[in-house]
Amino acid sequence: MNDKILALKWRPDYFDDLEGQDHIRMALINALDEKRLHQCYLFTGTRGVGKTTIARLLAKGLNCEMGISGKFCGKCESCVGIKENTSLDLIEIDGASKTKIEDIREILDNVQYKPTKSRFKIYIIDEVHMLSKSSFNALLKTLEEPPQYVKFILATTDPQKIPLTVISRCLQFKLKPITTDILNKQLEKILMHENITFDIEAIAQISKEAKGSLRDALSLTEQAILMSSTDNKHISDSLVRSMLGLISQEDSLNFLIKFAKEGVNCLSKALIFFNAKGVDWLKLLKNLHSDLHKVAMYQVLSENLFITDASTEEYKRKIEYLSNKFSPQEIQVFCEIIIKSIKDLEFSPTEQTGFEIAILRMYAFRIDEGEFLFKASDMNSASESEGIKRNCLKQNNKQEVVSEQNNNFIKENKIVSSKTEDNNFEQIVEKKIESKTNLTNEKHSFSGDIEKPSLSDSLIKSRNLLRAKEEKKKDKLTTLSAPNGKTDSEGFDKKSSLEEPIHPEKMIINQEKIHSSHLISNLSDENDEFINIEKWSTIIEKLSVSKISKQILLNSAMKKHKQLINLFLRDSHKQLQQKKYMNEIKSELSDFFGEAVNIEVFITKEGITPNERKDFLREQKLTNIKKEINTNENVKFFIENFDAQVDYNNIELY
Known part of the structure; x- marks a missing residue:
């Protein structure tokens, strides 16, 4: 007859038998x-990690x-x-x-008496x-x-309550919680001897539920x-899950897969x-969090995650x-929702209600448009050749309109359309800003499949653009900026303009430049100065980057010299x-400028x-408002007659 529980029967008798506290x-x-x-030892740690056991082993070592x-x-x-609790010189106190x-005084009164047989009188x-x-x-x-x-x-589970003195x-x-691997090995060893x-899955679940406590x-x-069963003593996985109110790892993963699909x-x-x-809803939420944690780790470590893991191929x-169905951002949001729901579970009408709310929150924060955004970005980057073809088609259409409707206008003003390398850079910036604006408008008007702009729309836009320019000026035409960075009028060479032929194909570029010159002008690759802050801000707003990249x-x-962009980050x-x-920034700026650019980042306060x-x-606006308040006659009246004070801290700017 075995009248000892496992915790006492398998208590270590020697230091070599001690597990998990090397x-x-x-x-x-x-x-x-x-x-x-x-003279005094203090063992601290969570329950069931061996504090009293180590104290007894230490007593044996002292009194052997x-x-x-x-x-x-x-x-x-x-x-x-x-070992048998019969020693008169070992006094255990609860x-x-x-x-x-x-x-305590009764105990201290007996301290003065020497041990009866042993070397030391030991108080635990x-x-x-x-x-x-x-x-x-x-x-x-x-x-x-x-x-x-x-x-x-001394032994305690809460050392913070012990006075520092x-x-x-x-x-x-400090005793550490025992790892699940050590618990698994110890339980397997004990059960085989019994x-x-x-x-194996049943032992793993017991070790996980023990939370580092061998006892x-x-x-x-x-x-x-x-x-x-009485006849056949077998600890099965289903028995342990039923005992603990758990569901299998397969069930929780299947639920996440169903959630990803439906x-x-x-x-x-x-x-x-x-x-x-009969699931325990709190433990189910923890299971889901554990599965999502595995998915998040897999997205970073991939196959390396399972090097030391005994998971099955089906589980992998x-x-x-799931790592392909959910984005890393979604996984992080789901984990936060589950953690928050676990904390709020005790305040829910029922635990099942708390679980349902958690799943509804996860669904509410799913990125439904994620697939569309991904495909759209892929189309912009991977289908570059198609984009170039569409741009060429638009350009040719515009050139035909210009050649037919504005030939007289071109001849009358004799505008030179040849461009240097610096003006080409400026031209690219302006064209890209306009194209980015059009792309943004197309995204906002999305209502199904992405539609290409029709040919008639391009012709109408070109016609309206040219008509507007004809009505504004013949005598006030703004010419293109010169390569040396001067104004258009200063950099215009009449002789060269008369000698060189006029190309209608290039004229449309000049017309577009005049249209968008209020956004960005005079950007030069040759100078080593910072890009004008207003123009740099405009470029940033036109880039389709994530919030962190935008920050x-x-x-x-920013400085730009040919294909090198220097960012001076704070x-x-x-x-x-x-x-x-x-x-991401490099890719967007390369698309924006129409050429591959390299980026160098400097941590500095320059620019x-x-x-x-x-x-x-x-701050400037706030200062002006304060000045207006201080000079306001009504404000002065209240201050002088009613001892009023102006609360500058609550001024709100719109």
Whole structure:
């Protein structure tokens, strides 16, 4: 007949049997072997990690009749007495029941008496944090200078409640929670010795539920043994899940896969399924969070995630599938929603209601338009050749309109259309800004498949553009900017304009430049000065980048020299400088300028950033408002007659 529970039956008898606390085992063995003994030891850690067990092993090492050693015999009268709780020189005290100062004084009165047989009189006080303040005060002097034959060993799960004056008099050891791998191995070893068969998945679930406590793991194992069949003792995965109110890993993953495919439509069937299994909704949410954590890790580590993982191939395939269905941003949002829902579960009318709200929140925050945005961006980047063809088609249409309707207008004004390399750069900037604006308008008007602009629309736009310019000026025509950065009138060479032929194809570019010159002008590759802050701000607004990439640009000044762009990023935003965002910026600027550009980032205060300009204008506006308030006669009247004060801190700018 076996009348001992597993936790007591398998309590370690030697330091070598101790599992999961190697750092403490080696420290105590060395201390005993070298005779470097302390008057008081303090063991801290969560429940069931071995605090009292280590205290007993230390007592054996101190009182072994073979001498003070980390490798005590375990067979002498002293060692056997400590193991069987019959030693008169080992006094165990429960701090939770001996909280009064009278109890502590009674103990201290016996400290003066020497041990009966052993080398030391050892006091083990468990849950010492439960003692009252007066009890701690009574212990202080004895802990600091106890008799040479007295040793104190304190154990607690909450060291923060122990006064610092007590902790400072102790040699403190922090016990770590035992890892699930160690728990698995220990449970397998114990069950094999007990001749009980088991499923690996069942042991893994028990270890996970124990949360680092070997004693809890053994208690759950014993409960599973009692629930198993009398004839055939077998701990199955289904038995453990039923005992703990869990669902299988496969079920939680299948729910996420259904959610990825069907959205919230899968919820009603899932609720019926989970209710039939009597699931614990709190644990189900934690299971989903664990699965999403695996998906997030897989998106970063890919196959390396499973190097030390015993997961099945089916499980790996499901994780890979979910990593493709959900974006990293969605995974992070889902995890935050689940964590928040776990905290709020106790405030829900029922736990099932809290679970349903969590799933509805996840559905509400799904990026429904994610696939469209992805495809649209792919079309813009991967289908570059088609885009060039469409631009060429538009350009040819515009050229035909110009050649037919504005030939007289061109001849009358004799405009030179030849461009240098610098003006080409300026021209590209202006064309790209206009094209980005058109692209933005197309995105906002999306209502199904993306439609290409019709040929008639392009002709009408070109005709209206040219008519508007004819009505404005024949005598006030603005010419193109010169290569040296001067105004159009200063850089215009009449001689060269008369000698060179006029090309209608280039004239349309000049007309477009006149139309958009109010946005960006005089951008030059040859100078080494910062891009005008207003023009740089305009370029940023036209780029289709993520919010973080946009913050990088808004907090950077910019120089451009040929195909090299220098960004002068502020130190306060240097943490945003990540590879994926810099690649996004590089790609967008390359598309914008129509050529491959390289980007160099400097962490410096050089130049003026768009955000700095915005702050400066805001402060300037605020200063002007304050001046207007101070000079206002009505305000002066209230201040002088009613002792009023102006609250400048609540001024709001619109």
